[in-house]
Structure formats: C-alpha cells, structure tokens
Amino acid sequence: MNAIQIEIVGLIAASFTTFAFVPQVFKIWKNRNASGVSISMYVIMLIGISIWLYYGLLIKSVAVITANIVSGLLQLFIIIFTLINRKNEK
Amino acid sequence: MNAIQIEIVGLIAASFTTFAFVPQVFKIWKNRNASGVSISMYVIMLIGISIWLYYGLLIKSVAVITANIVSGLLQLFIIIFTLINRKNEK
Numbered sequence: 066m067n068a069i070q071i072e073i074v075g076l077i078a079a080s081f082t083t084f085a086f087v088p089q090v091f092k093i094w095k096n097r098n099a100s101g102v103s104i105s106m107y108v109i110m111l112i113g114i115s116i117w118l119y120y121g122l123l124i125k126s127v128a129v130i131t132a133n134i135v136s137g138l139l140q141l142f143i144i145i146f147t148l149i150n151r152k153n154e155k
Numbered sequence: 156m157n158a159i160q161i162e163i164v165g166l167i168a169a170s171f172t173t174f175a176f177v178p179q180v181f182k183i184w185k186n187r188n189a190s191g192v193s194i195s196m197y198v199i200m201l202i203g204i205s206i207w208l209y210y211g212l213l214i215k216s217v218a219v220i221t222a223n224i225v226s227g228l229l230q231l232f233i234i235i236f237t238l239i240n241r242k243n244e245k
Contacts, residue, residue, distance in 0.1 A: 066213065071210065081206060088193070106178050110171070116167055124214070126216070
C-alpha cells in the first residue's frame with residue numbers, strides 16, 4: 066500500500082467518525098443545550114484535538130490533520146453555542 | 156523532536172480526548188440510555204474507529220493505535236449496554 070492509499074484509508078476513517086458526530090451537534094443545536102455534559106469537558110476535548118492536530122503535523126499525517134481540524138471546528142461551535150445560550154438564559 | 160517524543164505528544168492528545176469522553180460514558184450508564192443519539196450512529200463511530208485503528212497500524216503510530224483501542228472499547232461498551240437495556244425495556 067503506498068502513502069496515498071494509506072492516507073485514503075485514514076480519510077475514510079475520519080469521514081466515519083466525523084459523520085457519526087454530526088447528529089450530536091445537531092441535537093445540541095436543536096435542544097439548545099450541550100446534552101448536560103459540562104462545558105469543561107468540551108474544552109478538555111478541544112485541548113486534546115489541538116494536541117492531536119500538532120501531532121498530525123509532526124508525523125505529517127493528512128488524515129489526522131484533516132480529522133482534527135473538522136472536529137476542532139465542530140467542538141468550537143458547541144462551546145461558543147453553549148456559552149451564548151447560557152448567557153441568554155441569565 | 157525524536158520519534159519517542161512525537162509519540163508522547165500523541166499519547167497526551169489521546170489522554171485528553173479519551174478523558175473528555177469518559178463523563179459521557181458515565182452519563183449513559185447513569186441515565187440508562189445513550190443520550191437519545193441513535194445506536195446506528197455509535198455503530199458508524201465504531202466502524203470509523205476500526206478503520207482509524209487499521210490506519211494507525213499502517214502508519215505505525217502508537218498514539219493512533221492506543222487511542223482507537225481505548226475509544227473502540229468505550230464505544231463497544233455503549234453499544235452493548237444500550238442493546239441490553241433496550242431488550243430489558245421490552
């Protein structure tokens with residue numbers, strides 16, 4: 066398997082895990098809350114994703130870099146959305 | 156940065172993202188349901204994690220392999236737990 070084929074495997078993996086995460090993002094959007102999970106957990110997740118992104122750059126893995134940029138943006142959306150919503154509730 | 160240091164960065168990333176996922180697993184355990192997210196999404200996630208694991212083996216990344224074994228086990232736990240629970244509710 067050559068380098069491009071390997072990256073395609075990684076990108077397929079990334080498509081599955083990102084696609085499976087999307088309904089949860091929609092659910093948070095629809096229910097106007099982050100599923101009762103504390104926002105600090107989303108922040109910890111975002112820190113983890115940022116380190117994954119750094120790791121992806123170090124090992125030059127297109128799949129790891131792409132997956133973590135997309136997941137990072139979704140996670141950032143959840144955090145900002147939850148914070149705006151929390152502010153409006155006060 | 157040498158190969159071992161790079162893997163340590165990856166494992167730190169894996170610790171953060173896995174640690175952030177644990178409260179959700181506990182929540183599902185406590186509430187006796189998978190947060191209303193359909194089980195098919197967890198199956199898609201598990202397929203994605205399996206492909207990530209395969210990708211990790213292809214690129215020989217200890218961090219990707221470790222992270223996906225742990226996440227896969229957690230995901231498997233959620234699926235089995237939800238199925239058992241669904242059966243009991245009938």
